[in-house]
Amino acid sequence: MNAGVPAVPPLSRRAESLGTENAFVVLAEVNALARHGRDIVSFCIGQPDFPTPANVQEAGIAAIRTGRHGYTPSAGIDELRAAAAKDIGARRGLAVDPDEVVVASGAKPFIAYTIASVTDHGAGDEVIYPVPGFPIYESQILANGAVPVPLFLRESRGFAFDPAELAAKIGPKTRLLILNTPHNPTGGLLSGGDLDAIAAVLAKHPQVWIFADEIYSRLAYDGAFESIATRPGMRERTILCDGASKTWAMTGWRIGYAANRALAPVFTRWITNTESCASQISQWAAVEAINGPQDGAEAMRAKFLERRELIVRLLDGVPGVRCRMPGGAFYAWPNVTEACRMTGCADSEEFRKRLLHEAGVAVLADIHFGRRVPGDGQHIRFSYATSNESIERGIARVADFVKRCTR
Numbered sequence: 001m002n003a004g005v006p007a008v009p010p011l012s013r014r015a016e017s018l019g020t021e022n023a024f025v026v027l028a029e030v031n032a033l034a035r036h037g038r039d040i041v042s043f044c045i046g047q048p049d050f051p052t053p054a055n056v057q058e059a060g061i062a063a064i065r066t067g068r069h070g071y072t073p074s075a076g077i078d079e080l081r082a083a084a085a086k087d088i089g090a091r092r093g094l095a096v097d098p099d100e101v102v103v104a105s106g107a108k109p110f111i112a113y114t115i116a117s118v119t120d121h122g123a124g125d126e127v128i129y130p131v132p133g134f135p136i137y138e139s140q141i142l143a144n145g146a147v148p149v150p151l152f153l154r155e156s157r158g159f160a161f162d163p164a165e166l167a168a169k170i171g172p173k174t175r176l177l178i179l180n181t182p183h184n185p186t187g188g189l190l191s192g193g194d195l196d197a198i199a200a201v202l203a204k205h206p207q208v209w210i211f212a213d214e215i216y217s218r219l220a221y222d223g224a225f226e227s228i229a230t231r232p233g234m235r236e237r238t239i240l241c242d243g244a245s246k247t248w249a250m251t252g253w254r255i256g257y258a259a260n261r262a263l264a265p266v267f268t269r270w271i272t273n274t275e276s277c278a279s280q281i282s283q284w285a286a287v288e289a290i291n292g293p294q295d296g297a298e299a300m301r302a303k304f305l306e307r308r309e310l311i312v313r314l315l316d317g318v319p320g321v322r323c324r325m326p327g328g329a330f331y332a333w334p335n336v337t338e339a340c341r342m343t344g345c346a347d348s349e350e351f352r353k354r355l356l357h358e359a360g361v362a363v364l365a366d367i368h369f370g371r372r373v374p375g376d377g378q379h380i381r382f383s384y385a386t387s388n389e390s391i392e393r394g395i396a397r398v399a400d401f402v403k404r405c406t407r
């Protein structure tokens, strides 16, 4: 064989352009250090640290024991579509029909299904999405051959974007706007006023779909959660996406759902072509999660609220760090520009690596959520889905690191 000839046939440009979710990469690094006996306090992973509520676990076990573990219709079992429709509707003050709802293996697949359903590869179709933001948005936009148009979230606006920036970036080539509230990684919420302003911009661009990633809808703490779909003219154009992962501590059960009348049959076909259906066992568990007692979910929410106060107070006490109070989800997104300067770190990524290796604290850096927002400095992400004791221990280590390493 000639030197330089690849040992395997080439991959597609699509495969080459597919990104990843760095939380999983950092987590592998953390696990490797832990295997070598290092004591790491991890704030990396965005999943509740509680067990799935017992009644929900029992429903999954009962499904297995009663033989309800085969394929289901691709759109999901009727019972879950009805429960999800009721839940999506009730939380947003909308009437949602079960026919509009499709169930998949998590909320995540709907990001890909939506982008693939409303943009054409290589046609110059643009997708506007939040930066910083969930990394799968940009990854799927690129892999689907669409054009990513970042919308910057500003610290000065409580990590909402400026609707004037949306108005400047939206145009005839825009096919999709991705919104995420409450937001990963900043914990920011879109206010009612912002939603009015966004709807006013969108009213002038009827060719644009809206993907409303509302997976943290139950975890809004400051003021009521509101959806763009409640604004006049927005409902039909909005894909409402929510799921069981964050609300009922069901990340590994893989249940998400999306509601949109026009796209429901298209999503169903995607599912037939890919996963066939979500796990029937998990679907029955999700029916119980939605329809059964909510005390487990409420207790988790109360805990997150308590931890939010704790982590923000402690972070604000670290030299060179200042942290805004996040409005929702379970993430804190402190500004560490000054702490980087004090410790001689070139940027948030170097700060993150040194925290991991020199202080035994695992976090993610802003660059894991897209390019840095121009003029907004350096940030790192803490997931506070961990115990009070870990929060206290972890932030004490961060404070100690900054004090010890200040030049």
Ligand SMILES: Cc1ncc(COP(=O)(O)O)c(C=O)c1O
Pocket: 046, 105, 106, 107, 108, 109, 134, 180, 184, 213, 215, 243, 244, 245, 251, 255, 256
């Ligand atoms: C903003 C956002 N959207 C979607 C998801 C995916 O959730 P699921 O577990 O339902 O696929 C996550 C999970 O971290 C998320 O943070």
